[in-house]
Amino acid sequence: MADYNLRQLPGYKPSPGPVVTVIMDGIGLGGGDSSDGVRVAYTPVLDRLLTEPLMTTLKAHGVAVGLPSDDDMGNSEVGHNALGAGRVFSQGAKLVNEAFASGSLFKGAAWRQIDERCRRGGTLHLIGLVSDGNVHSHITHLYRLLEQSREDGFGRVRIHGLLDGRDVGQKSALDYFQPLEQRCRELSRTGYDCCIASGGGRMVTTMDRYEADWSVVRRGWQAHVLGRGRQFGSAVEAIETSYREDPSLTDQYMDAFVVADNGRPVGTIEDGDAVILFNFRGDRAIELSRAFEESDFQAFDRERVPDVFFAGMMEYDGDAKIPANFLVEPPAIQGTLGSYLCASGVSSLAVSETQKFGHVTYFWNGNRTGYIDNSLENYVEIESDRIAFDLRPWMKAAEITDQAVAAVISGKYRFIRLNYPNGDMVGHTGVEAAIRIAVETVDLCLGRLLAAVEKARGIAVITADHGNADCMWTEKNGRRTPMVAHTRNPVPFIVKDFGSGNEFALNPLERRGLTNVAATLCLLLGYQPPAQYDPPLLRLRN
């Protein structure tokens, strides 16, 4: 066992109240024009914070958070991993690229077992998000799997493709599904037959997370495994029909579909088959993995459970061992802030609503589910509404604030962290009026929370995991297109000390990113940051 005991900072004067870290999900610092939902919202609290002396900006995308390149926008997984781990780990997107490039992906035990089944006549099923968003998956990985399966002499491959419209343009599915169907036609030949068999929009099919709504996974199971759903001759036909029938519907919400030939689904999942869930990110992959793997599965009636070899692109949960088999080793995130604080006896609270609950627990703790030390930690989840986020943009921010304020007043915790989902979840809808309300909600709640921290004479740390609401639309030739994805903008970082009696200054660092936050929190809690962490954003001038 590594020694995670932190050393106290000599001469540090601890604040009477707790250190409270607020993650304003999806609230970055954008261009400041009328497309910037953070700028156009009425945010007196945030505006004041942005003029504080201990205010700076952090990089929250690209290589600074372990992604393959600076073209990659940030996301909650890499953002919270970086916040909670204090240093950069190569993330799923990068590790999978490397495993394909070196060929190691096809040399491991999982591919061997897939190979065995598929050479003996089993069908290979590839389930996952079809886009180049690089948050949960990348379409080039799907292409590589198709090519290798053909090279290795598999006879039959079926793709169960989920529409994105959330990390990419909101009606961009044809940009991915048309070439994919074309590629399937090119690859198919005597002895190798591949095509798309089912699919659906990611927010209503298969990719639920944190058990927010299992019916999403049930719909996916019915389409992918049982072959039940509205039938079409091809995925492209399904998408075109959906666009025609309801022009206001965007990709992420498109109903599940099944590709059929004369009424017969072309690719149900059967005994003896192999299944790869080719998403590399865990939160939205865990539930389907459980549906395939758990013998005492209770979340919905699966009706038929085929005997398949199931593998994830990655291991999605290292502690719960989900799934049992996977193609690429996940980043080995050790020495998280949580481990250090628990080893040092620091009491803590994490709070959010369902949609982001795992972000401040599972992602924050390096993709680890559950408590590190339940005698010191408390994790509070407030159940999210099941309604379109643009119709209730305030979400559960007030309830999250209730919990956080009560915790501050209680004096029970040294460290409190919370996530306000609004800027991100509503940002993903692209609905301008709703995004403004979402950002204003966060601002209002932040004001209330800050007043409680001030009263308790604690320290508030305000930041975000990546941008989203800070760009609501893009404009080309006078035409606006909603921008629903995350941004590559920096995020704010502000420390407001309401009574520690220490004197802090900004550390003159050359680069500042989310990985610098963990060491800063150690400092604010009165500890020497671990040597392996990226340096703190503040220094002590006592």
Ligand SMILES: O=C(O)[C@@H](CO)OP(=O)(O)O
């Ligand atoms: O909703 C999600 O899964 C992602 C976008 O794909 O958003 P976030 O990283 O903010 O959770």
Ligand SMILES: [Mn+2]
């Ligand atoms: Mn996020």
Ligand SMILES: [Mn+2]
């Ligand atoms: Mn998001």
